[in-house]
Amino acid sequence: MDAVTHAPSTEVLRAIVDAASDGVVLCDADGAIVLVNAAAREMVPGDVASLLDLRREPGETYETAAGDRLLRVRREIFGIVHQAWYLRDVTAEAARADALRAERERARFLVEAGRRLSASLNTRRCARAATELAAGPLADAAMVVLPPQGMRRTAWLRTSAAGLEEGEIPVTAADQVPGLAEALAGFPPVPSRWLDPQQAPDWLLPAGFGPVGHLLVTPLPGNGVPAGALVLARREGGPSYDEDTETLVRVFAARAGAAISAAVLYQEQSATNAILAGDLLPPALPVIEGLELAGSLRAAQQTALIGGDFYDVLPTPDGPLVTLGDVCGKGPRAAVLAGQVRHSLRALLLLERDPEQLMRLLNRALLSSPTPGSHVTLVLAAVKGGAIDIAVAGHPAPLLLRADGVVEEVDARGSLLGAIKSGVLTLRIATIDLDSGDLLLLYSDGITEAFGGPTGREMYGATRLKTALATCAGLPATAVVERLEQLNSDWLAGGVFDDRALLAIRRSR
Amino acid sequence: MDTAPFLVEIENPEPGTTRLTLSGDFDYTTSGDLATLSPTLMNSDLRTLEIDLTGVSFIDSSGLATLIHLYHAAEEHPAEMRFVGMTPYIAHLFEVTALDLVFNLPTSAT
Numbered sequence: 001m002d003a004v005t006h007a008p009s010t011e012v013l014r015a016i017v018d019a020a021s022d023g024v025v026l027c028d029a030d031g032a033i034v035l036v037n038a039a040a041r042e043m044v045p046g047d048v049a050s051l052l053d054l055r056r057e058p059g060e061t062y063e064t065a066a067g068d069r070l071l072r073v074r075r076e077i078f079g080i081v082h083q084a085w086y087l088r089d090v091t092a093e094a095a096r097a098d099a100l101r102a103e104r105e106r107a108r109f110l111v112e113a114g115r116r117l118s119a120s121l122n123t124r125r126c127a128r129a130a131t132e133l134a135a136g137p138l139a140d141a142a143m144v145v146l147p148p149q150g151m152r153r154t155a156w157l158r159t160s161a162a163g164l165e166e167g168e169i170p171v172t173a174a175d176q177v178p179g180l181a182e183a184l185a186g187f188p189p190v191p192s193r194w195l196d197p198q199q200a201p202d203w204l205l206p207a208g209f210g211p212v213g214h215l216l217v218t219p220l221p222g223n224g225v226p227a228g229a230l231v232l233a234r235r236e237g238g239p240s241y242d243e244d245t246e247t248l249v250r251v252f253a254a255r256a257g258a259a260i261s262a263a264v265l266y267q268e269q270s271a272t273n274a275i276l277a278g279d280l281l282p283p284a285l286p287v288i289e290g291l292e293l294a295g296s297l298r299a300a301q302q303t304a305l306i307g308g309d310f311y312d313v314l315p316t317p318d319g320p321l322v323t324l325g326d327v328c329g330k331g332p333r334a335a336v337l338a339g340q341v342r343h344s345l346r347a348l349l350l351l352e353r354d355p356e357q358l359m360r361l362l363n364r365a366l367l368s369s370p371t372p373g374s375h376v377t378l379v380l381a382a383v384k385g386g387a388i389d390i391a392v393a394g395h396p397a398p399l400l401l402r403a404d405g406v407v408e409e410v411d412a413r414g415s416l417l418g419a420i421k422s423g424v425l426t427l428r429i430a431t432i433d434l435d436s437g438d439l440l441l442l443y444s445d446g447i448t449e450a451f452g453g454p455t456g457r458e459m460y461g462a463t464r465l466k467t468a469l470a471t472c473a474g475l476p477a478t479a480v481v482e483r484l485e486q487l488n489s490d491w492l493a494g495g496v497f498d499d500r501a502l503l504a505i506r507r508s509r
Numbered sequence: 510m511d512t513a514p515f516l517v518e519i520e521n522p523e524p525g526t527t528r529l530t531l532s533g534d535f536d537y538t539t540s541g542d543l544a545t546l547s548p549t550l551m552n553s554d555l556r557t558l559e560i561d562l563t564g565v566s567f568i569d570s571s572g573l574a575t576l577i578h579l580y581h582a583a584e585e586h587p588a589e590m591r592f593v594g595m596t597p598y599i600a601h602l603f604e605v606t607a608l609d610l611v612f613n614l615p616t617s618a619t
Binding site: 308326327328329330372373375377393394395396397413414415416419420421426445449451459498 | 537569571
């Protein structure tokens with residue numbers, strides 16, 4: 001049986017078009033509207049003709065606003081008489097796309113913020129990065145007020161169309177901005193707050209900024225320390241801060257605060273280390289008639305591992321007392337102990353000049369120290385005319401280079417200072433004659449225990465040092481120290497090293 | 510410089526005796542490991558503390574300080590601390606620091 005088909009009547013077709021969810025507008029060749037379906041009427045309650053663009057090619061799609069809706073419109077031509085426009089409401093779709101784009105923008109902003117904020121451990125550079133990041137996406141002017149750290153004045157940095165500006169305010173001026181003083185003190189904890197733009201003192205905004213529409217003060221949360229505050233300003237008429245932007249400001253402030261407080265702590269620590277390491281810096285050597293003095297102190301590279309090598313040349317009426325020592329351990333404690341030993345020696349020298357007695361006194365002083373592990377190795381060499389009294393405590397014995405190139409090890413030894421609780425200090429003192437052209441070399445174990453060589457695991461050792469010293473006969477003291485230091489550095493070949501100290505005393509005539 | 514790992518082996522060869530066998534680099538970065546062990550070592554049964562340094566490749570002043578600390582802890586306990594293994598390098602180091610006059614060293618290596 002053949003299938004029977006019926007062509008639909010005009011009424012049925014009209015009903016089908018009317019029931020479609022897309023809007024349909026049918027026109028004749030001249031653009032006069034023949035039919036508007038229910039969906040199109042719903043989308044465009046007013047004059048639909050104004051949305052229909054006759055210049056569009058058949059099949060072309062375009063977007064147009066109708067009231068608060070966004071419509072996607074497609075033009076089609078049927079035969080020579082009719083043309084149709086299909087309308088679809090894409091308002092929600094466009095809003096979702098906008099939201100996604102905004103979210104991606106925020107994510108990109110935070111990634112960039114994380115990258116730039118973590119790039120430096122310098123407080124000023126961190127604060128500058130924070131203002132530069134915030135100016136634009138978050139505000140027309142972004143200012144970071146740094147924590148005052150107990151000072152009367154505190155620094156600020158600001159970025160706006162005027163570029164980067166920097167300045168200082170008295171800490172008391174923070175009271176002029178509600179919430180700023182609390183944010184700088186880190187206590188009591190305050191949320192970010194909106195300010196009445198009229199409340200802004202002049203210094204808060206760049207000159208010629210114009211009327212302020214929105215002003216936000218946000219504390220920068222640090223790692224347990226206040227990291228300052230972020231002040232954001234938008235001009236009157238600019239977009240207001242919506243909920244998403246406020247959240248973004250909070251997340252951004254947390255990152256900026258963490259970066260700035262890390263920088264503040266790091267700078268405090270490096271300043272402390274620099275002060276402590278300053279105690280270990282070798283002194284300028286005095287000029288002494290008939291003697292050449294030369295020293296070299298190379299500190300271990302890692303700043304956290306401030307070592308404990310030190311030397312001094314202390315003048316006395318009898319002649320100079322030359323000291324070279326190494327305190328046990330590393331870091332700030334070693335630096336403090338080295339400073340104490342150097343000062344103790346200076347003080348003891350006012351009362352006692354004999355190296356052996358000085359060693360015994362220092363040993364007793366260290367044993368009575370409340371800090372456990374106050375161990376020191378030390379060489380004391382008291383130069384008196386042509387003779388030198390040498391006391392050695394737990395330290396490699398000095399080497400003597402005779403004018404003819406013969407190297408001798410000074411026959412002195414003794415135990416580590418501050419180590420043996422019984423207080424019995426075994427010392428064997430040596431007295432040597434330093435004749436014209438002879439050189440006495442004091443060194444720390446960082447020289448002989450330098451790991452390097454062909455395998456990188458071999459110690460430099462006393463034998464290599466003696467061999468190297470033997471080649472230095474006739475050289476001035478400065479040249480000897482430079483040469484030994486150079487040979488030792490070559491051995492290390494750039495490897496990690498401990499503190500290395502060298503001090504040479506040569507009789508020039 | 511690649512460092513040799515620092516290891517401490519603890520054995521009880523006989524009642525009242527604890528033997529520590531140290532190996533690797535005994536320096537500023539590793540000496541804390543042994544220092545923290547000290548209170549546990551000084552138990553009531555301890556009479557003799559033996560220390561074997563044969564496998565130690567490097568000792569710095571912090572390592573020496575830890576040995577001195579152990580020596581004093583043993584003295585106060587009281588227990589006898591003696592060295593049962595030594596290398597020429599360490600024997601020389603003890604000589605330079607005059608610790609050979611304080612510590613009980615094996616006669617063979619000195």
